[in-house]
Amino acid sequence: MLEFPKWKVWLIASVIAIGVLLSIPSLLAGSPYSDAWPKWLPQYKISLGLDLAGGSHLLLEADANDAQKQRLQAMEDSVSTELRRDPRIDIGDISTAGGRLSFLVRNPAQVDAAVEHMRNLTRPVALTGNRDWDVSVIDSTRVVLTPTRSGTAQAMKDAMSVARDVVRRRIDPGGTKEITVVTEGNNRVLVEVPGVENPEALKQLIGQTARLEFKLVDLSANPQDVQQGRAPPGSQVLPMADGSGFMAVKRRVMVSGDQLTDAKQSFDQDGRPDIDITFNTAGARRFGRVTQENVNKPFAIILDDKILSAPNINEPILGGRAQISGNFTVQSAHDLAVSLASGKLPVKLNVIEERSIGPDLGKDSIHKGVIASIVGTLGVIVFMLVTYGRFGVYANIALIVNAFLILGIMAVFNATLTLPGIAGFILTIGAAVDANVLINERIREEVRRGRRLLDAVDSGYREAMRAIFDANVTHVISAGIMAYFGSGPVRGFAVVLLIGVVTSVFTAVYFTRMLVALWIRRTRPQVLPI
Amino acid sequence: MKLLKLVPDHTNIDFMRWRNLALVLSLIVTAASLAFTAYRGLNLGVDFVGGQLIRATFPQAIDAEQLRGRVDALELGESSIQEFGGPKTFQIRLPKPEGSAAASNVAAVRVQQMVESNYPGAKIDAVESVSGKVSEELARDGAMAIILAMIGISIYIWLRFEWQFGVGALVTLGHDVAMILGFFAFSRLQVDLNVVAAFLTVVGYSLNDTVVIYDRIRENLRKYRKMAILPLLNLSLNETLARTVVTSISVLIALGVLMLIGPEVVFGLSIAIFLGVVIGTYSSVYISAPVLVWLGVKPDSFLKTDEKDEAEAQPA
Numbered sequence: 001m002l003e004f005p006k007w008k009v010w011l012i013a014s015v016i017a018i019g020v021l022l023s024i025p026s027l028l029a030g031s032p033y034s035d036a037w038p039k040w041l042p043q044y045k046i047s048l049g050l051d052l053a054g055g056s057h058l059l060l061e062a063d064a065n066d067a068q069k070q071r072l073q074a075m076e077d078s079v080s081t082e083l084r085r086d087p088r089i090d091i092g093d094i095s096t097a098g099g100r101l102s103f104l105v106r107n108p109a110q111v112d113a114a115v116e117h118m119r120n121l122t123r124p125v126a127l128t129g130n131r132d133w134d135v136s137v138i139d140s141t142r143v144v145l146t147p148t149r150s151g152t153a154q155a156m157k158d159a160m161s162v163a164r165d166v167v168r169r170r171i172d173p174g175g176t177k178e179i180t181v182v183t184e185g186n187n188r189v190l191v192e193v194p195g196v197e198n199p200e201a202l203k204q205l206i207g208q209t210a211r212l213e214f215k216l217v218d219l220s221a222n223p224q225d226v227q228q229g230r231a232p233p234g235s236q237v238l239p240m241a242d243g244s245g246f247m248a249v250k251r252r253v254m255v256s257g258d259q260l261t262d263a264k265q266s267f268d269q270d271g272r273p274d275i276d277i278t279f280n281t282a283g284a285r286r287f288g289r290v291t292q293e294n295v296n297k298p299f300a301i302i303l304d305d306k307i308l309s310a311p312n313i314n315e316p317i318l319g320g321r322a323q324i325s326g327n328f329t330v331q332s333a334h335d336l337a338v339s340l341a342s343g344k345l346p347v348k349l350n351v352i353e354e355r356s357i358g359p360d361l362g363k364d365s366i367h368k369g370v371i372a373s374i375v376g377t378l379g380v381i382v383f384m385l386v387t388y389g390r391f392g393v394y395a396n397i398a399l400i401v402n403a404f405l406i407l408g409i410m411a412v413f414n415a416t417l418t419l420p421g422i423a424g425f426i427l428t429i430g431a432a433v434d435a436n437v438l439i440n441e442r443i444r445e446e447v448r449r450g451r452r453l454l455d456a457v458d459s460g461y462r463e464a465m466r467a468i469f470d471a472n473v474t475h476v477i478s479a480g481i482m483a484y485f486g487s488g489p490v491r492g493f494a495v496v497l498l499i500g501v502v503t504s505v506f507t508a509v510y511f512t513r514m515l516v517a518l519w520i521r522r523t524r525p526q527v528l529p530i
Numbered sequence: 531m532k533l534l535k536l537v538p539d540h541t542n543i544d545f546m547r548w549r550n551l552a553l554v555l556s557l558i559v560t561a562a563s564l565a566f567t568a569y570r571g572l573n574l575g576v577d578f579v580g581g582q583l584i585r586a587t588f589p590q591a592i593d594a595e596q597l598r599g600r601v602d603a604l605e606l607g608e609s610s611i612q613e614f615g616g617p618k619t620f621q622i623r624l625p626k627p628e629g630s631a632a633a634s635n636v637a638a639v640r641v642q643q644m645v646e647s648n649y650p651g652a653k654i655d656a657v658e659s660v661s662g663k664v665s666e667e668l669a670r671d672g673a674m675a676i677i678l679a680m681i682g683i684s685i686y687i688w689l690r691f692e693w694q695f696g697v698g699a700l701v702t703l704g705h706d707v708a709m710i711l712g713f714f715a716f717s718r719l720q721v722d723l724n725v726v727a728a729f730l731t732v733v734g735y736s737l738n739d740t741v742v743i744y745d746r747i748r749e750n751l752r753k754y755r756k757m758a759i760l761p762l763l764n765l766s767l768n769e770t771l772a773r774t775v776v777t778s779i780s781v782l783i784a785l786g787v788l789m790l791i792g793p794e795v796v797f798g799l800s801i802a803i804f805l806g807v808v809i810g811t812y813s814s815v816y817i818s819a820p821v822l823v824w825l826g827v828k829p830d831s832f833l834k835t836d837e838k839d840e841a842e843a844q845p846a
Contacts, residue, residue, distance in 0.1 A: 036534060051795070059664060199657065200639060308595035352661040361585075361655040365793040380780050386534040387776055396542070420724050423788060423796045427731065427803065430784025431738070434777045438742065441773040448539060467745040470690055471738040477686060478679045478734030485675035487668070490727045492797075530533070 004517045009515035012514055015344050015506075016401050020410035043413035047178075048194075049418035049492050052366055054359030055063045055194035056202055060167070060349040062160060062187040066209075068147070068237070069346040071155055072096040073135070075145060078252065079103065083115050090116050092233070102144040114143050125150045125418040128349030156187055160226055169342035170205045188530075189349065201335075202522045209304045210339035212257030212324075214287070216285040217310050221248035241306040242327050249300045249307070259283025263340035265333040268321070273333035274325045277340065284320025292316035302325070303336070305453050323328040369422035377403065382434055388440050390529045393516045395436035399506040402432050405503040406496065415499075428500030433469070435508035444530055453528055457520070469511065475501045532829040537772040543765045545815055546760045552816035563712020576658055576720035578672070580626035580665035581784060582638045589651035600644055601707070606637045615794030619655070626662050641807045672726040676707065679733045682737070687741070694746050700822035702813045706736045708803055709809050713836055723823050724799040730808025735781070739774060739814035746770050747822065755829045761820045762829075778811045 004134050026046040028034040050057050076094060081187065083089040090106040091114070105111045115135055124149070132151025136144050138196030143165040147155075160183045167189055178190040196202055218235040224475075231237045231248045239246050277400040279287055291299075291313050300310040328336070350437040369464035381399065384392040406425065410417065451459065475497060482494035519525075576583045597620060598611045607625040614621045624637050636656050645652050660668070680703045688696025711734060714721055746766040754762060785807065788800040 061663075073561045351659075353656070354659045355666040356657045358653060358655045361587075365795060368613045368791065368793040372792035373787050375791065376784040379783040379787055383780055383783055387536070389533050410798055419793060419795055420799060422774075423724075423792065423799055424731075426784050426792070427781070430778075431735065432782040434738065437773050437776045437780070441770075441776070444539075444772070445769065457645060463749075467742045470745060471741045473686055473690075474737040474741060475734045477542050478730045481675050481679045481682065482730045485671045485678075486727065487723070490723050493724075493727045494730075497734075528651050 004514055004521075009114060009514060010519075012511055015529060016405070016511070019401070019405040019408035019503075022411050022511070023404045023406075026407055026411045031385070042183060044414065046407065046410045046417050047414060048362070048366075049416045049421065049489060050185075050192055050194060050355070050416065051357050051419045051489050052362045053194045053197075054357050054362040056196040056199040056357075057353070057355040058191040058193075058199075058203065058206070058351055058352035059184070060191065060206065061352045062156065062163070063348040064187070067156060067159060068099055069096075070151075070347060071147065071152075072099070072101050075101050078121055078251065079118070079156060082121060084115065088115070100144055100146045102138075102142055103278050104139050105143060107134075108141050110145070111137060111141055118143060118145060122151075126153045133439055153186070160218065162343075162346045163349060164510065166343050166345050167191060167206055170338055171202065173338060173342070188352075199354065203351060203354075204335055205338060206349060207351070208336070210257065210336070210342075211304050211343045211344040212260070212340055213301050213302045214254045214256070214290075215249040215252065215302060216294060217300050218250050219297070235338050238302060238305055238307050240493060241303065243286045247307055247310060249302070254282055254299065255287045257278070257340055257344055260340060261288070263494040264335040265337045266331065268323060268325055272325070273328040273330045273339045273422075274323050275328070275333050275340065277322050277324060279320040279322075281320075284318075287322070287461065287520050288316055288318040288514065292318075313524060318458050347499075365419050369419065373422065373426050373429070378428050380430055380433060384436070388436075391443070391512075391516070392520075394512045394513070395433055395508070397430060397431060397438070397515065398436065398512045401511060402500070402503050402507040403429065404500050405507065409499050409503065410496070416492050417487040417496075420489045420493035421496045424493040424496035424500070428497060428504065431475075432500065432504035435468045435504060436512060438467055439509070439512070440530060443528065447528055447530065453518070453525065454526065457516060461509070465509065468505065472501050481525055532800065535772075536775050541771055542764075543768055543771070546820065546823075549816065549820040549841040550571070553820065554818060556705060556813070559712070560708045563708045563715070567708075567711045567715040570832060572714055572721045573718045574669075574713070575720045575820055576623065576665070577664050577722045578658045578669040580660050580662040582624040582641075582660075583656070584622045584625075584638055584641050584645070584654065585614060585656040586622070586645050586649075587619045587653045587655055588649050590619075592620075592649065594620065597622075600611075600648060604637075604638065604644060605639050619794075626665075646826060648761045654845070658698065661799075668723065672723070675726065676733065679730050679760050683733065683737050687737070691748060692743055692827070693828045695824040697825060698744075699740055701769050701821050702737060702740055702810075702818040703733055705813050705817050706809050708734060708808060710806055713805055714775055714802070719798050719801070722798065723804055724796060728802035728806070730824070731803050733812060735803070735807060738811030739778075739810055742773065743770050743814055743819060747819070747827075751827075751829050756781045757829065759823055759827060759829075763823070765839045767815055767819060774811060776815070778807055783809050 009242045011108045014099050022042055022044055025037055027044055028037055029045055049344050060366050073096070076096065077196045078095075083091055091112045092106055094101070101163050105114045115137060118133075120132040122135065125131070125132050126453040128150040130148050130150045132148060132154060132224045134146045134148055136146070138144055145166065164181055168179070171177070171181070171191065171193060178194060180190065184190045191206070193202060218232060221232050221235060225231070226246050226248045235248045235252055237248050238250050239247050252261050258281060264276045266274055266276045267447075295316060296314050298310045298312050301308045308324060311325070331410045377399070381396045382451050384395045384399075388393070403425075406428065409415075419530060425461055439460050442464045443456050446456035446459050447453075478493045478500065482497065483491050484496055561820055584732040586798045594611060594613065598609075601609050601611065601622055608624045609625070610673060612623070613619070622641055626639065638659050644659065645654065680700060682695045683703070684700040707729060713715065716724070743766060746762065746769055750757070752764050757765075764830050782804060785800050785804040787803055789797060
């Protein structure tokens, strides 16, 4: 028991010193003294959860129907492009009904060639041995492309990682804010933005797919047919964004928003808000060529399958710059510009969970939480003192050290403190003394059995250790499961409990044991004050 | 300094004498809790049933009926309005909207606008909107977590002790969880994600007590091989009584403070854990220990098989 080598004392003391040192920046945060902390000392800080700092939490889910639609559409575009190459294969009756893409090959002799082209368009899906589309032929001239399960999954995975980056660029174009944007599961993106004043604006930014396309207006279409939703072959009917009816446009995309390098909100000559866009080299060349070939024809500017406007091409636009006009306010033009500049979302995202906390509520919670922590700790300290005297003092020193260690470890791992986390902290304070209670009661018992002082202390620590270990494993199991299944605030609670279990065993068992051993060695007491 | 001894040195309380009475009592309360929960249901928050919640703090106390009227006038479906922690803060709950996810936000925004235009100076503290899909997942994950924690801990106890102790732990946990469920069904306190955290904590802490007592029972079973099981349980319970009382009180001090002066949002969590500690202390004495008697734990339960043969060969 008294064998407490110097190196062990130093080890325990330095662990504690480091823990306290690491916890101080977090404790000073927000106080006038935070600048007084020397810069050469560790600067780790605990981050505050949204429920304490205020802010918005949004869980977005990819719209599976939209994902399928976009994928079919993209495939349709590549099929058209591929088969238009030399030797050209004429096709007709392209259909995307039933989640499959199919088309007729006009010349039966070219069916095999068409299938060969299609095979080249499909790609193997990593690790599965499957390709992303199945190619088959029915009725001897109709080629059918069916998305495979693994292909769809891979496409969704790719789309989600692009979506994550796009969302991040839209919320934080400068890349300076402390926001969290992560993918969750197969088809979700979690967005956490601290300190948002207006969550609605945030959702506006994310809610827009921002797929921009330029297509030629189909002037051959019969206006009556168009209003009833019927378009000539090779064309499609789209609604006007302002709700003023429908228009037929050619299916083929002339230029798309993918070829933009920049978009900015600006004003047209009449002072109405519009958006200036700049194409990249390839986009500029293509835009120039198409406008050259179609002077004096109207072309439609289409955003997310709605026609913003359909101006006339008065002259070829060769500089790679254009303006998009529509029925904009300054704000909506600005939002659209940000969305266009950040690229289109590969899939439409729906908000399926939203939590916004005002900053004042968080401050109030921190204030009440801190007071409750201090009062609760004092209450436990007084109770330990009157119950165990000198041994209670040791338990209390361990308790306070424990509190610092928990904060220090949370700071190093940049853990997030949530409101339930504060509750977990207080709970840990109350429960951490359990180890000391077990030890002290065991020592009392051994003393009553007539053991000599040193034996009593020694077997008190040894015998209690078993129960302390088993009891703490039960906490680790429940807190671990909580951390695994829980979301946000609850996970914060579990993290505090888990850290608290580890630190409390260290402080309550090893640290107090050292204190007791040093005291006995120094004073050689005859009776135990317990 | 005279030290406080809440439990005298040599207690000899015959806990096991009332074990049948306690069992009947526990069975009745557990059955009543479960029946009550099934019959009246829990007051589930938006986390578990979906919908929207807007929490607003007004500059002065307001007329709840008037606020209700104004919310109803928006015709957003069946809403409910509750005071939250004081007469100035109210919680407005709206049902899950039919149709698309976007519609849900529209309703919350309309309530927000109504509050801001009718009550100058009012602050929107929090807006939560949870779709049906997410709420189903949260409910499923929550239930799954609680059940897994119960089973996981019981398996650990089984591995560390004997199978009877594992069963005892599981029965004890079932008892505690059922009672807290009954409490929430009875008090109509809102069950949200935090309360699930509370359940898991209770599962961990209730077993803390049980483990300490089981550890002592195991120790005594090895030490006093010839003692009958009932006196041995009584001895173990008496020996650990002081620790049980002191630890429970220190946890209750901390939680009591949290409940009384802590943030309102965690009230449900702290009251559930507070109650769980009280119930867990009772059940560690009157459920976990007697279960061992009914499952036939004997002094030789901890002997290895060959030692057991030896013990049987020698007439006691």
